[in-house]
Amino acid sequence: MLELVFPHLVTVLVERVVVESSVLRIAASTKDGTAAACPGCGTSSRRVHSRYGRRIADAPVAARPVLIELSVRRLFCDNSGCARVTFAEQVEGLTSRYGRRTPCSGSSELSVSSWPLAPWSGWVWCWASRSAG
């Protein structure tokens, strides 16, 4: 079910969703055991150095700002010739290296009028448009 309502969160584990009066808060973490590529040399690694939290603003849903609190891994790069000892993993479609907003959150076409009947349709639209592009 989560894959349907959180189409761009399928690669992470959604731990809880909290609807507060002014914000929709989603706690999620990346999955252990999956490999991520070092941005410096492309070597894939799944050796975890540590975890840290990132806060990412997503497109508003029903006029509520959406805040994703995402726990991501810092991984070791096992390439001894690479200048990076560790690197932070990225989540496709959700994080970018310096981004604080997801790639589609700037769109002005995201609007959802019926809460709570279709609170996620803005996200679905967003994800579909990214896939098409």
Ligand SMILES: [Zn+2]
């Ligand atoms: Zn590397």
